[in-house]
Amino acid sequence: MQNLTVNGDRLWRSLMETAVFGGTPKGGIKRLTLTEEDRAVRDWLTEQCLALDCRMSVDEVGNMFFTRAGTDPTLAPIAIGSHLDTQPTGGKFDGILGVLAGLEILRTLNESGYETRHPLMLVNWTNEEGARFSPAMLGSGVHAGVFDRLYADTRVARDGQTFGDALEAIGFRGDTPAGSTGMAAMLELHIEQGPVLEAQGKDIGIVEGVQSMRWYDLVIEGVEAHAGPTPMALRKDALLAAAELILLVERIANSHAPGVGTVGCVEVHPNSRNVVPGRVALSVDLRHPEDDQLDVMEAELRHEIGARLKDGFAITLSEHWRSPAVKFDSLCVDAVAEGAAACGYSSVRIHSGAGHDSAYIARVAPTSMIFVPCLGGLSHNEAESTTKEQCLAGAQTLLNAVLCLDRSLDVRAGDALGTIGVAVGMGSVGHIEDTATPGDNRI
Amino acid sequence: MQNLTVNGDRLWRSLMETAVFGGTPKGGIKRLTLTEEDRAVRDWLTEQCLALDCRMSVDEVGNMFFTRAGTDPTLAPIAIGSHLDTQPTGGKFDGILGVLAGLEILRTLNESGYETRHPLMLVNWTNEEGARFSPAMLGSGVHAGVFDRLYADTRVARDGQTFGDALEAIGFRGDTPAGSTGMAAMLELHIEQGPVLEAQGKDIGIVEGVQSMRWYDLVIEGVEAHAGPTPMALRKDALLAAAELILLVERIANSHAPGVGTVGCVEVHPNSRNVVPGRVALSVDLRHPEDDQLDVMEAELRHEIGARLKDGFAITLSEHWRSPAVKFDSLCVDAVAEGAAACGYSSVRIHSGAGHDSAYIARVAPTSMIFVPCLGGLSHNEAESTTKEQCLAGAQTLLNAVLCLDRSLDVRAGDALGTIGVAVGMGSVGHIEDTATPGDNRI
Incomplete structure (x- = not known):
């Protein structure tokens, strides 16, 4: 294992070579899912993997799988990869690094003639970003049974095209049943x-x-009034209540570290300089590694909203979407830790604050992730930046972890279809409405 | 004078008849300045006044003047009126009552054949509200020399149209020089x-x-970041700073009663659920009856902003507009008092908390105002409500006061152009920029 070393220069060249598919003048990438740019990078990946004698399959929602044979044909493959689509003003690394590092590992193994026990499978998941077709992580979600194929096919882009039509237009509707x-x-x-x-x-x-x-x-209703002649004591200013709730979200997050809380959207009505705001709508985003701690954060928010209702404001809190905590497989997490340590990389155990394909895949297979730094923590931005050395460290850790798992795992092909530790029914829920008014104190 | 009585039913019918121009399902009016709805009500007023044999003139910024001749052609006219434009969710009385009560007085005088010494002139000022084109009281401001015509013409609405283009589009660019x-x-x-x-x-x-x-x-710049993986301690959330400043404006107003302070507009960038806001723009409106107390309120705001700069936020405070305290002419104020007393109406001397066209007109002519109650003090709201009896009391007081002034005043036409008690140099200032950044602590 110590002698197998990925080629950082070659990985970097792959990153720069594919960055032209949708490349922007500011050095970012605009490669929305299932567009011509997406087709171009998919064709490029296909060509590279077929040149490595990998077996290709594409499923019904365009997820791409390239398999390098192992020595034991009865074993299920170890998968590596991520996604190649980007945000409208995306960078060169988000998702892409995971796929191209996987390609680099296939090349490294082929070059050295190294044989793994399990087959090794490179994956490119369709529509991770959700920027053209909402929701995000759609391809991996269908694979994991979170969504069905019909749901995916009927998602509609702003340009009016459906996911299904777009998939066929670029020729990537495969015949492998989704999830198989x-x-x-x-x-x-x-x-x-x-x-x-x-x-x-x-x-x-x-x-x-x-x-x-x-x-x-979160919608707060007060009383709209003229900003000049209305004494402060007689106002019901919805924006003042909103400001207190914005700061409350911060306080709740601060008292539940490492939880975070964010108000990202604010809409003020009527949004006129000389009118005391009568209504304010806010979005609230709460996150915590532990579901029960998030329950506590939510309970505190609801309690304080209840207190606000006594002031004569009408406040409605609706749950818009939820995604439960995901615990990655300990064997996989340990393999990553061992992979980093084997090369002397410094490391820290963390939770992902963002959603990833792996969050869905963890429902049907043992899963973990490897993070590398990005400059200033910036992503979803054309200025997104990770150095060649950081990319190399991530790819080398990934190779080490794969080889570690190849030794420790012993999963037969027939057992590898959603049978391992799947928590069914913890999935994303729809738009749960929970309304409270002063006369109907249900918060 | 006692025998001249306005017709409260006819005044009410005029209010209801014009309320259809921009009428909303909730019983309010959306009649933004220089829109098709504004054109419609202007055409209606023109028709009514020409039927009363008034002479019509329109100035370069769309201010409308309808003059009923007096017995002495050498005297300058006594003006009555207000504005016909509304807020986006305005009511049926704000401004409109003043214009239609003026129309009712013209009708009453014509019916009775009463002749005043001075000509009597009904005025509809353009863009009092400032809701479509900022600043407010633009037409009366140009009339009073606070703004020039070019400044007015180049104001831009959110829809991209300029004031000048909008004025010409509805056919109300008159040829009377502004202020003449x-x-x-x-x-x-x-x-x-x-x-x-x-x-x-x-x-x-x-x-x-x-x-x-x-x-x-007020513009607050922090650092945009992904809402998921960015720990609270590493954020520079512009919205959190904005929320504190919104509450600060309230505290400053509360500690300087009867002063008031309002944040009416909020724009968040990028306004996305899962992005920590990087920039927030707020409007701030501060008012106090005394200029020197308003100076103190502003100083407190600037002091607290200076303290915020130390936290690493870039904050810019620009003065957008100002209007100094206005003291109305004592002869006019006394005429209003006499007009109310003549009919036995109960009254109280007060200061206006809102801006009005009369605040500018007071710079170029002796001026006063008459207030009537509105339900719950509510205005700039579709539920704005004043009874038929209250409208009648206001219109009758206005007629009485006009007749009182017609007896006591003796202003020649040639002397009536900005020569009376004008406080020059106290005017509104333009867009004074006052920028502060952490490295340049000029706030």
């Missing part, structure tokens, strides 16, 4: 998209899971 | 837009002046 591709395990390398590794000076993040996340809509 | 229409005096009837008259059970407010007012633009 078994895996012994899945490892995903990704940029952190946050500032923790950089702030702590660590090379590698060993990802233990994905935070529990909930999105809420 | 002289007045012996101006009396404006208006709803109070506040709760004082209602709380004290008074019929009439005798308005002695207008509060000092200042509008500011």
Whole structure:
């Protein structure tokens, strides 16, 4: 294992070579899912993998699988990869690094003639970003049974095209039934998209899971009034109540570290300089690695909203979306830790604050992730930046972890279809409405 | 004078008849300045006034003047009126009552054949509200020399149209030079837009002046970041700083009663659920009856902003507009008092908390205002409500006051152009920029 070393220069060249598919003048990438740019990078990946004698399959929602044979044909493949689509003003690394590091590992293994026991399978998941077709992580979600194929096919882009039509237009509707591709395990390398590794000076993040996340809509109704002649004591200013709730979300998050809380959207009505706001709508995003701690954060929010109702404001809190905490498989997490340590990389165990394909894949296969730093924690931005050395460290850790799992795992192909530790029914829920008014104190 | 009585039913019918131009399902009016709805009500007013044999003139910024001749052609006209434009969710009385009560007075005088010494002139000022084109009181401001025509013409609405283009599009660019229409005096009837008259059970407010007012633009720059993986301690959330400043404006106002402070507009960038806001723009409106107390309120705001800069936020405070405290002409104020007393209406002397066209007109002519109560002090709201009896009391007081001034005043037409008690140099200032950044602590 110590002698197998990925080629950092070759990996970097792959990153730069594919960055032209949708490349922007500012050095970013605009490669929305299932567009011509997406087709171009998919064709490029196909050509590279077929040249490595990998077997290709594409499933019904365009997820791409390239398999390098192992020595034991009865074993299920170990999967590596991520996604190649980007945000409208995305960078060169988000998702892409995970796929191209996987390609680099296939090349390294072929070059050395190294034979793994399990087959090794490179994956490109369709529509991770959710920027063109909402929701995000759609391809991996269908694979994991979170969504069905019909749901995916009927998602509609702003340009009016459906996911299904777009998939066929670029020629990537495969015939492999969605979800039928078994895996012994899945490892995903990704940029952190946050500032923790950089702030702590660590090379590698060993990802233990994905935070529990909930999105809420909060609407505050006061009384609209003229800003001049209305004495302060006689006002019901919805924006003042909103400001207190914005600061409350911060206080709740601060008292439940490492939980976070964010108000990202504010809409003020009527939004006129000389009118006391009568209504304010806020989005609230709460996250915590532990579901029960997120329950506590939510309860505190609801309690304080209840107190506000006594002041004569009408406040409605609706749950818009939720995603429960994901705990990655301990064997996979340990393999990542061992992979980083084998090369002397500094590392820290962290939870992902963002959603990833691996959050869904963890429902049907043992899974973990590897994070590398990105400059300033910046992502979803054309200025997204990770150095060649950081990419190399991530790819080398990924290779080490794969070889570690190849030794320790013993999953038969027939057992690798959603039979391992799947928590069914913990999935994303729809728009749960929970309304409270002063006369109907249900918050 | 005692025998001249306005027709309250006819006045009410005029109010209801014009309320259809921009009428909303909730019983309010959306009649933004220089829109098709504004054109419709202007055409209606023109038709009514021409039927009364009034002479019509329109100036370069769309201010409309309808003059009923007096017995002495050498005297300058006594002006009555207000504005016909509304807020986006405005009511049926704000401004409109003053114009239609003026129309009712013209009708009453014509019916009775009463002849005044001075000509009597009904005025509809353009863009009092400032809701579509900022700043407010633009037409009366140009008339009074506070703004020039070019400044008015180049104001831009959110829809991209300029004031000048909008004025020409509805056909109300007149050829009377702005400011050339002289007045012996101006009396404006208006709803109070506040709760004082209602709380004290008074019929009439005798308005002695207008509060000092200042509008500011406040821009807070933090650092945009992904809401998931960015720990609370590593954030520079512009919205959290904004929320504290919103509450600060409230605290400053509370500690300087009867001063008031309002944040009416909020724009968050990028306004996305899962992005920590990087930039927030707020409007701030501060008012106090005394200029020197408003200076103190502003100083406190700037001091606290300076303290925030130390936290690493870049904050820019720009003065957008200001209007100093206005003291109305004592002869006009006394005429209003006499007009109310003549009919036995209860009254109280008060200051206006809102801006009005009369605040600018007071610079170029003796001026006062008459307030009538509005339900709950509510205005700039579709539920704005004043009874038929209250409208009648206001219109009758206005007629009485006009006749009182017609006897006591003796202003020649040639003397009526900005020569009377004008406080030059106290005017509104333009867009004074006052920028502060952490490295340049000039706030």
